[in-house]
Amino acid sequence: MIDNQPESNNEQEVLTNRQGHPVTDNQNVRTVGDRGPTVLENYNFLEKITHFDRERIPERVVHARGAGAHGYFEAYGSLGDEPINKYTRAKLFQEKGKITPVFVRFSTVIHGGHSPETLRDPRGFAVKFYTEDGNWDLVGNNLKIFFIRDPIKFPDLVHAFKPDPVTNKQDPNRIFDFISLTPEATHMITWLFSPWGIPASYRHMEGSGVNTYKWVNADGVGYLVKYHFIPKQGVKCLTQAQAEQIQSKEFNHATVDLYEAIENGEYPEWEFAVQILSDDEHPELDFDPLDPTKVWPQEQIPLLPVGRMVLDKNPTNYFAEVEQAAFGTGVLVDGLDFSDDKLLQGRTFSYSDTQRHRIGTNYLQLPINSPKTKVATNLRDGQMTYRVDGVEAGENPHVNYEPSSMHGLKEAPKSGKDHTPYVEGPVTRQKISRTNDYGQAGDRYRAFSDEERDDLILNLVNALKQCNPDIQERMVEHFTQADPEYGSRVREGLQQSQAM
Ligand code: HEM
Known part of the structure; x- marks a missing residue:
């Protein structure tokens, strides 16, 4: 067990309220006589209870359950x-x-803030780098790919996976209803229902940016890039049976594992590696390099380490640092850029939008979200303004606009040539042409070991046997397209389960 208690201190600080008034009685409300009723001018009581009434902020609409830690990234200074x-x-x-x-x-x-950490569900892996050029957020997951490639489908995907709006219970029939009509999800479902679908802990999982980003050099030349974290602790996952066993005793096991490892000085570490491609459409590939439902095969596009990341400090306050942390795919620094990946662009709108609602207009003034470099903007006011960004940096307090000749803020010099990709085409609503929805799902099925395939089929059959026959039929068809054996094994498993 970890002893969190500070050493006993006889010289305790005096309790005050938020106005700085010493609190002389924190045990009794003010009442008429010892039996009440209470009186309305109980300022301290009203402050205390009304603040308590507002202690919770809205949960994240997805990824509500999480754990966080501080650490550092150390660069290797080269690329291969x-x-x-x-x-x-x-x-x-x-x-x-x-x-x-x-x-x-x-x-x-999928589930809420205190839900079990043993569920079959992708895991989020969000990193905020406090760089000298301001913050960079990499908001990824552990499975390298995603269910969909078009952001307009995201609310439907999440609704199908979240509990039924009537029964308030997650329902495989709703999940696979949506998935069976979403062929591009076949690859992600193959990973999720395989033995890789329940990470043993946060320390023992990979992280990946999933979306394709760009790197930009001093000449303004862009490259397509994918990011990966590889745990030096190794990758460990749980079988369904192991997960259920752990969940019956401790549903916070991943949070506890991370916290205790760091308290005990066993700092988790990840290698940070990238895959790089020239910035073009790559017709030689049988998939589109901007498609987040695909991996970039490492045999074709090697992983190149660029640094390592170590987590060595637990948060001192969960709410202030973990709950109020705000990550977003739009938060890039000079030398990093967006690709045309549509999912990435949809995400980039969504994160800061939800954070203005979830945390508040000034969420970037909170210490966990604020860069560790100087912040000097002409943004002003709004709920819970904590500081005046530009003035602390030396701006004339009368000047909250730009341009100005009166000691206002000025534009920063450029550090290199702009990256100016040329894009043209009809404005349209269209899928990408190289969808190849089943190719990598089939490759993955064939690459699994016999045990992994057995586990995949078992997990899928256990979920699909709860679904309507037409949904089962459509899912079997997707698996058959990926690999005929994959489809026939799921079909046989379903037939056997119904015979039982
Ligand atoms: C169009 C697609 C997507 C949309 C619209 C979307 C939207 C969101 C929203 C609204 C949140 C809550 C953020 C907050 O309250 O701070 C969130 C959290 C998150 N999303 Fe997504 N998301 C999408 C796809 C993805 C993908 C593909 C990944 C993985 C690569 C991902 C990883 C995460 C992670 C890790 C978090 C939690 C961040 C944290 O720890 O605070 N999301 N997403």
């Missing part, structure tokens, strides 16, 4: 045998040994 500045001018990667502080939040996706 090449200088890294050939590909990106982002400062955090340039020098060997350069340290950038980070805050990481791991999460499950």
Whole structure:
């Protein structure tokens, strides 16, 4: 057990209220006589109870259950045998040994803030790098890919996976109703229902940016890039039976594991690696490099380590640091850029939008979200304004606009040439042409060991046997398209389960 109690201190600080008034009685409300009723001018009581009434903020609409830790990223200063500045001018990667502080939040996706951490569900892996050029957020998951490639489908995907709006219970029939009409999800479902679908802990899982981003060098040349974290502790997962066994005793096991490891000085560490492609459509590939339902096969596009990440400090307050942490895919630094991946662009709107609602207009002034560099903006006011960004940096307090000749803020110099991709085409609503919804699902099925395939079929059959026959039929068809054996084994499993 970890002893969290500070050493006993006889010289205790005096309790005050938020107005700074010493509180002389924190045990009794003010009443008429000792039996009440209470009187309305109980200022301290009203402050205390009304603040308590507002202690919770809305949960994240997804990824509500999570745990976080502080640490650092150490750069290797190169990309394989090449200088890294050939590909990106982002400062955090340039020098060997350069340290950038980070805050990481791991999460499950579907259920609420205190739900079990043993569920079959992707895991979130969100990293905030506090770089010298401001913050960079990499908001990823543990499975390298995603269910969909078009952001307009995201609310439907989440609704299908969340509890039924009538019974308030998650229902495989709703999940597979949606998935059976979403062929591009076949690859992700194959991973999720395989033995890789329940990570043993947050320390023992991979992380991946999933979406394709860009790196930009000093000449403004862009490259397509995918990001990966590989745990030095190894990857460990739970079988369904192991997960159920753990859940019967401790449903916070992943949070406890992370916290205790760090308290005990066993700091988890990940290698941070990238895959790089030139910035074009790559017609030689049988998938689109901007499609987040696909992996970039490592045999074709190697993983190149660029640094390591260590987590060595637990939060001092869960709410302030973990619950109020706000990560978003739009938060990039100079030398990093967006690709045309549609899912990435949809996400980029969604994160800061939800955070203005979930935390508040000034969520970026909170210490966990604020960069560790100087912040100097002309943004002003709004609920819970805590500081005036530009003035602390030396701006004339009368000037909250730009341009100005009166000692206001001025635009920053450019650090390199702009990356100016040329895009043209009809404005349309259309799928990408290289969908290849089943190719990598089939490759994955065939790459699994016999035991992994057995477990995949068992987990799928156990979920699908709760579904309507037409949904089962459509799912079997998707698996058959991926690999005929895959489809026939799920079909046989379903037939046997119904015979029982
Ligand atoms: C169009 C697709 C998506 C949309 C619209 C979307 C939207 C959201 C929203 C609204 C949140 C809550 C954020 C907050 O309250 O702070 C969230 C959290 C999160 N999402 Fe997504 N998401 C999408 C796809 C993805 C994908 C593909 C991944 C993985 C690569 C992902 C990883 C995460 C993670 C890790 C979090 C939790 C961040 C944290 O720990 O605070 N999301 N997402």
